[in-house]
Amino acid sequence: MIILGATSDISQAFVDKFLTVGNKKYSKIYLITSNPGETERISKHLLVKHKQDSEIIKFDLIQDSDYSVFDTIESDLLFCATGFLGKNTDEGLYDEINTQRIIKINYSKLVPLVSYFAKKFELKGSGTIIGLSSVAGLRGRQSNFIYGSSKAGFMIYLDGLRNYLYHKNVHVMTVLPGFMDTKMTIGLTLPKALTATPQKAAEIIYRAYKKKKNKIYVTGIWWYIMTIVKNVPEFIFKKLKM
Numbered sequence: 001m002i003i004l005g006a007t008s009d010i011s012q013a014f015v016d017k018f019l020t021v022g023n024k025k026y027s028k029i030y031l032i033t034s035n036p037g038e039t040e041r042i043s044k045h046l047l048v049k050h051k052q053d054s055e056i057i058k059f060d061l062i063q064d065s066d067y068s069v070f071d072t073i074e075s076d077l078l079f080c081a082t083g084f085l086g087k088n089t090d091e092g093l094y095d096e097i098n099t100q101r102i103i104k105i106n107y108s109k110l111v112p113l114v115s116y117f118a119k120k121f122e123l124k125g126s127g128t129i130i131g132l133s134s135v136a137g138l139r140g141r142q143s144n145f146i147y148g149s150s151k152a153g154f155m156i157y158l159d160g161l162r163n164y165l166y167h168k169n170v171h172v173m174t175v176l177p178g179f180m181d182t183k184m185t186i187g188l189t190l191p192k193a194l195t196a197t198p199q200k201a202a203e204i205i206y207r208a209y210k211k212k213k214n215k216i217y218v219t220g221i222w223w224y225i226m227t228i229v230k231n232v233p234e235f236i237f238k239k240l241k242m
């Protein structure tokens with residue numbers, strides 16, 4: 001298994017869920033991270049709790065570009081939780097560094113890396129890629145549309161990748177989380193009833209992975225919410241403050 005964004009709270013919960021209920025063992029889990037210090041703790045946890053070996057590979061999407069560090073990796077599951085929320089519109093719209101960082105981490109630097117692993121899976125003729133986009137990518141809203149547009153780009157990329165790799169026997173699953181209680185949203189006030197824990201997300205993602213689902217919401221209520229949000233006519237939507 002390859003994890004992109006190893007310190008992500010959702011990644012950690014997914015790996016825990018996979019190793020607790022799954023009957024598959026990997027000789028090694030590849031933890032790809034921009035934060036190797038914090039990932040040491042995760043690696044130790046996997047060893048102590050699950051007797052699972054792992055290898056930490058440092059790769060920061062902003063600083064690093066040498067894919068040769070991944071050359072020897074063999075796997076059949078890629079879990080991509082990489083993401084960066086950045087500053088919301090009120091602080092960050094005219095902040096070029098913030099804008100570039102959001103676009104690079106969520107889309108422009110991430111897509112080539114996922115494609116690199118997709119090629120490995122294509123050559124092997126098997127495997128699953130799980131990619132985390134966001135409900136924020138379903139309609140641009142005034143509060144966070146730079147982030148939302150980068151997640152929309154990643155979602156469309158995953159749509160096309162699924163279509164392309166279907167013919168090569170590789171499955172691609174898109175995950176659309178709504179509000180999540182993770183380090184990404186620390187400091188934000190989120191409605192409790194609509195906010196899922198990483199453990200809940202892991203459970204839903206794992207079940208959907210086993211059923212080879214194509215696109216899922218975390219949690220299901222977000223399908224209803226986003227169906228409404230997507231269907232508000234533009235002449236009304238532009239007047240809303242969301």
Ligand SMILES: NC(=O)c1ccc[n+]([C@@H]2O[C@H](COP(=O)([O-])OP(=O)(O)OC[C@H]3O[C@@H](n4cnc5c(N)ncnc54)[C@H](OP(=O)(O)O)[C@@H]3O)[C@@H](O)[C@H]2O)c1
Pocket residue numbers: 004005006007008009010011032033034035039059060061062080081082083084085105132133134135136176177178179180181182183184185
């Ligand atoms: N939290 C939410 O409310 C929410 C809602 C909708 C969608 N999502 C999406 O769900 C996914 C997981 O998010 P999360 O809530 O688990 O947040 P998170 O804990 O902040 O995880 C995001 C991960 O992205 C990786 N990352 C950040 N900057 C990077 C860089 N420069 N280079 C490489 N990797 C970098 C980090 O992993 P490393 O430290 O290991 O590099 C980080 O742990 C993200 O794609 C996010 O956009 C989250």
